């Protein structure tokens with residue numbers, strides 16, 4: 001049995017961030033992942049301006065693994081295309097394998113212990129400690145953080161309910177990549193019913209994918225059709241798309257005595273855009289603060305973390321869910337001109353670039369979407 005203070009399960013952006021923050025605060029932390037790094041993860045690899053702000057210190061490093069920066073979004077819907085300039089700093093596009101390896105390196109440099117290539121099999125939280133068992137070792141600590149993605153074993157082990165999740169399929173295409181796709185981000189609401197497709201250029205290759213709220217869509221064949229429609233027939237014959245859940249909508253309960261869930265394990269991907277790196281980083285910072293405070297006051301109950309995150313992100317998440325349901329069911333809504341001469345379509349580039357839903361949408365639209373205002377949030 002290995003004694004430590006905090007066990008972090010999962011070393012994606014959320015887990016690496018928690019381990020870095022705790023280690024910097026002088027707390028003994030072990031970061032465990034079943035994969036060796038750089039493992040890859042199905043992901044568009046888009047880092048929005050708000051996620052970039054959270055990674056300001058890391059991005060300042062010359063080693064930060066950015067592939068490219070994009071300032072133009074082409075939005076397609078109902079057979080039409082509109083191009084938007086999103087200005088500076090633009091969206092960074094990067095390889096997840098490289099980003100995640102970089103962030104795990106940062107956690108190690110900060111003093112976190114790492115155990116990679118060793119899956120967690122069991123998590124138990126008792127009155128006075130948590131135990132986390134991997135294939136190779138058993139850890140005993142004061143807290144466990146579940147940063148272990150969509151299928152979180154920490155959430156399951158601690159009895160936090162599962163549920164159905166939408167899925168996305170993606171593939172890396174190229175090199176080479178055709179000239180007409182090498183510069184802009186393409187977001188295509190015609191690519192798949194109940195969702196959207198994307199084409200993100202990353203220098204020598206493209207990330208191409210589709211995601212849908214509908215469980216009926218067969219994503220792999222649909223992605224092949226989409227690739228062919230883009231003129232990427234040759235690539236379509238070569239790639240094998242990977243399908244992965246996109247955990248949206250925020251779990252009701254994100255923490256309790258001696259545990260907290262962050263990122264995908266907490267289901268913090270944005271319900272409209274699927275952006276999840278921002279939610280992983282933001283929740284990681286909140287979990288670090290909650291653990292530091294719990295140690296300071298000598299009370300291992302982390303329930304305040306769940307309440308705080310619901311207060312900060314709950315309303316935004318509901319608005320994004322309501323807009324996603326409405327817009328993906330009826331894409332014509334995007335083009336409709338509302339009184340005051342504005343269209344939802346024109347708000348999307350800002351939202352896709354990581355803007356706030358609450359800040360972007362006119363009050364009248366939020367009312368039309370029937371988003372409950374804060375009532376349930378107060379119960380959490």
Ligand SMILES: Cc1cc2nc3c(=O)[nH]c(=O)nc-3n(C[C@H](O)[C@H](O)[C@H](O)COP(=O)(O)OP(=O)(O)OC[C@H]3O[C@@H](n4cnc5c(N)ncnc54)[C@H](O)[C@@H]3O)c2cc1C
Nearest residue numbers: 010012013014034043044045046120148149263264276277
């Ligand atoms: C196709 C697709 C495209 C996406 N595109 C974007 C995008 O462009 N931009 C964006 O911001 N977000 C995107 N997302 C969402 C984003 O990828 C996730 O929200 C983000 O990776 C969440 O980070 P995380 O640290 O919470 O979890 P993850 O990155 O999933 O990391 C979880 C880690 O836990 C480990 N793990 C799991 N189980 C165990 C276990 N039992 N024991 C030990 N380790 C375990 C895994 O190996 C993994 O390393 C996309 C998602 C999908 C599916």
